Amino acid sequence: MLVTGGAGFIGANFVHHTVTRRSDFEVCVLDALTYAGDRDNLKEVAHDIRFVEGNVCDTELVDRLVADADVVIHFAAESHVDNSLRDPGPFVRSNIIGTYVVLEAVRRHGRRLHHISTDEVFGDLELDADDRFTEASAYNPSSPYSATKASSDMLVRAWVRSFEVAATLSNCANNYGPYQHPEKFVPRQVTHILQGRPPRLYGTGRNAREWTHVEDHNDAVHLILEKGRIGETYLIGSGCEVTNKAMVELILELMGEPVDRYEKVPDRPGHDLRYANDSSKLRNLLGWRPRHRHLGSGLATTIDWYRENEWWWKPRKEAAELRYSELGR
Ligand code: NAD
């Protein structure tokens, strides 16, 4: 199994999951080790995998690695909306060109591909509504990040239809869990509190997200790999939808702080209002059930992980906060 982006947050959790639960796979990770990727994330499984430092845009390297694999799980991407607003270039290169290079290699060698994507490709939903994205929702991305992910999904769909590439796709809601970069919402707030600083809430805090534990995302990916139909897309989401304000209050409460001890900061331009996925196709056809159905307990173990792993997040946090200070957020 070739795992692109396996040194990042979700990819590294996926590699841990695969090595510990699926001894039938030999795992090779291809990762460019950008600011978001680190071999530290794979330290515990370093002896069980092959690691190749390289870029998914490198046609020859990707061709060689794909030729050696039976299956390719494509996680590699630039993943943070705020960074895409600062500099969209790496997003266009890694997310669009990178996916094109992977697709061409998979096509040449007749390999099975699973493409990892996000619900942000559908744009946003109205606040205070109860509708949800489905696999049939129209693509309507708002940020450079989501536009490049939408492009990558469309390339995959076109390669399935035009070249009969054996690919499946999944679009997951917001993830949380261990090894998530401290630039992202949950770890940013948790590590702020661990440093005695108040969390930072964008705008009104009314924007809502559906939070899915990374282990549940990765369970779904293995299930789709095993039972998913070629050419199909599956939406993944826990059903745990909350406003950002409620999420900050929950984190503060779990960490024993007053729930109003947060700061409001200027909003993100183009900030998507609400995301929520209808994951009934995955649940009904493939039998997926999230293990972490209760946000409080999933968050509590995630908070413990950050408490115990300051060595991991501290250097990354300093660099991320420098980027935020330029944006005034
Ligand atoms: P991440 O930023 O933590 O990790 C991305 C990894 O990809 C890093 O290890 C990085 O070094 C690597 N990478 C980036 N560009 C590369 C390139 N050109 N060549 C090789 N490696 C490269 O991201 P993540 O949160 O783990 O997201 C992984 C995937 O899941 C992405 O495709 C993202 O769009 C998708 N996704 C993320 C979320 C979420 O909440 N984080 C939700 C749904 C979908």
Ligand code: TYD
């Ligand atoms: P983020 O983790 O960046 O994911 P995404 O934008 O891809 O959904 O942010 C999640 C939500 O939290 C989003 O609505 C923006 C908001 N947010 C804050 O309020 N404060 C913060 O410090 C960050 C990083 C995000």
